[in-house]
Amino acid sequence: MHKQNFKIILSFLLILVSNFFFSQKKFTIVLDAGHGGSDHGANRTYSDIGRVAEKDITLAITLKVGAMLEKNRDFKVIYTRKIDEYPSLSDRTNLANRSKADLFVSIHCNSAQRSTAYGTETYVQGPNQNNENLEVAKRENDVIFLDEKDRQTFGSYNPDSPESLIALKLQQSKYLESSLLLGGLVEDNFVNKDKRFSRGVFQKNLHVLRMNAMPSVLIETGFINHAEESHYIASEKGQNEIAESIYNAIIDYKKAVDRKSGGSFTTKKPEPEKPAEVALKNDFRILLMSSPNKYNENDPALKGLNYVLTIKENGQYKYYYAVTNMASVRDINLKTAKDAGFRNAFAVGFMPNQKISMGYYTIEVYSGDKLNGNSYIIQNLKDVERNKDNGVFYYTYGKVYTLEDAAKLQKELEAKGVKNTVIQKVYK
Numbered sequence: 307m308h309k310q311n312f313k314i315i316l317s318f319l320l321i322l323v324s325n326f327f328f329s330q331k332k333f334t335i336v337l338d339a340g341h342g343g344s345d346h347g348a349n350r351t352y353s354d355i356g357r358v359a360e361k362d363i364t365l366a367i368t369l370k371v372g373a374m375l376e377k378n379r380d381f382k383v384i385y386t387r388k389i390d391e392y393p394s395l396s397d398r399t400n401l402a403n404r405s406k407a408d409l410f411v412s413i414h415c416n417s418a419q420r421s422t423a424y425g426t427e428t429y430v431q432g433p434n435q436n437n438e439n440l441e442v443a444k445r446e447n448d449v450i451f452l453d454e455k456d457r458q459t460f461g462s463y464n465p466d467s468p469e470s471l472i473a474l475k476l477q478q479s480k481y482l483e484s485s486l487l488l489g490g491l492v493e494d495n496f497v498n499k500d501k502r503f504s505r506g507v508f509q510k511n512l513h514v515l516r517m518n519a520m521p522s523v524l525i526e527t528g529f530i531n532h533a534e535e536s537h538y539i540a541s542e543k544g545q546n547e548i549a550e551s552i553y554n555a556i557i558d559y560k561k562a563v564d565r566k567s568g569g570s571f572t573t574k575k576p577e578p579e580k581p582a583e584v585a586l587k588n589d590f591r592i593l594l595m596s597s598p599n600k601y602n603e604n605d606p607a608l609k610g611l612n613y614v615l616t617i618k619e620n621g622q623y624k625y626y627y628a629v630t631n632m633a634s635v636r637d638i639n640l641k642t643a644k645d646a647g648f649r650n651a652f653a654v655g656f657m658p659n660q661k662i663s664m665g666y667y668t669i670e671v672y673s674g675d676k677l678n679g680n681s682y683i684i685q686n687l688k689d690v691e692r693n694k695d696n697g698v699f700y701y702t703y704g705k706v707y708t709l710e711d712a713a714k715l716q717k718e719l720e721a722k723g724v725k726n727t728v729i730q731k732v733y734k
């Protein structure tokens with residue numbers, strides 16, 4: 307009798323346990339060893355260790371990370387390459403999208419013209435309102451995975467409905483948030499565990515990041531042309547440390563994601579139904595800083611942020627990052643700016659297509675020494691205005707009354723070959 311009960315309980319427990327194991331969806335991660343085959347990536351030859359090629363180092367580190375992950379039954383690991391071959395960038399992203407992967411990690415080595423540059427850095431895709439990214443997501447119908455909550459809110463997916471577009475934007479802002487989380491964990495481990503120098507987490511418009519429908523990071527593990535660092539990343543010890551740091555970051559990332567989604571074990575009270583996010587009336591940009599100095603795209607002063615709009619006002623250049631009309635995206639953009647080092651950044655509302663109440667917008671096409679009659683600007687633009695202030699000559703072009711028209715004018719100038727211009731607000 308007693309034995310019989312025990313048997314029943316035991317088989318019941320077995321069913322429970324096996325149900326539990328089979329119902330666990332594995333976390334699919336795509337590991338991408340950069341370059342390969344005829345594409346060597348960065349490389350340099352040293353007298354003591356010979357030729358150091360990026361494609362070999364990325365493969366060695368990737369295989370080490372993969373081997374550690376494969377020991378963990380929660381993970382399914384997919385490699386874009388396991389040997390010295392070259393899958394195209396599209397092959398890599400298609401594989402990731404087709405596998406409906408949860409995470410994409412691309413491993414690379416850096417190089418710079420200056421052989422003094424060193425350290426690690428991690429890239430994530432730029433702000434999620436990147437149109438191309440959105441177009442990819444729209445086109446690739448079957449790579450849209452709304453999570454359970456979003457699916458309840460938005461129902462079936464129709465790429466042309468405005469609700470689906472909002473869902474897409476929300477989904478992309480979640481990817482960016484997740485990618486930033488993983489990037490931060492990776493760089494933290496490089497600094498804290500491996501005592502290396504981190505250059506930070508940056509946004510960049512890269513194919514392997516842009517074409518992926520999942521959180522994605524690209525890790526630059528060190529500089530090939532920095533003598534000391536290349537010896538480290540080419541060594542067994544260095545590669546083991548780097549692989550372990552990436553592995554541990556992925557483990558911590560998955561824990562954080564599980565915690566956020568309620569996890570497999572915890573019984574959480576159901577959250578109150580949140581209404582779908584509606585677009586705000588205003589566009590929001592993140593004001594990074596005001597400065598009397600003009601910085602062009604890719605200036606280190608902008609700390610790696612792209613999509614920066616500069617507006618000159620009362621002699622000050624104001625640098626605004628990204629634009630969105632979604633509150634959730636605005637908050638993420640603000641966090642991105644602060645993480646990049648703009649501690650005092652804040653969001654500023656812009657009413658779309660608002661006519662300026664007094665004065666106008668113009669485009670500052672040049673500042674510096676006086677231009678002579680043969681200069682490209684004087685030759686190609688009619689009616690350029692010239693002003694002199696504190697010994698500096700400022701040249702402006704055009705007169706429009708909304709920020710949108712000013713941006714359009716700026717684009718037209720760029721097409722004509724007049725680059726690095728600034729929108730200027732003139733009060734009259």
Ligand SMILES: [Zn+2]
Nearest residue numbers: 340347414415
């Ligand atoms: Zn590379």
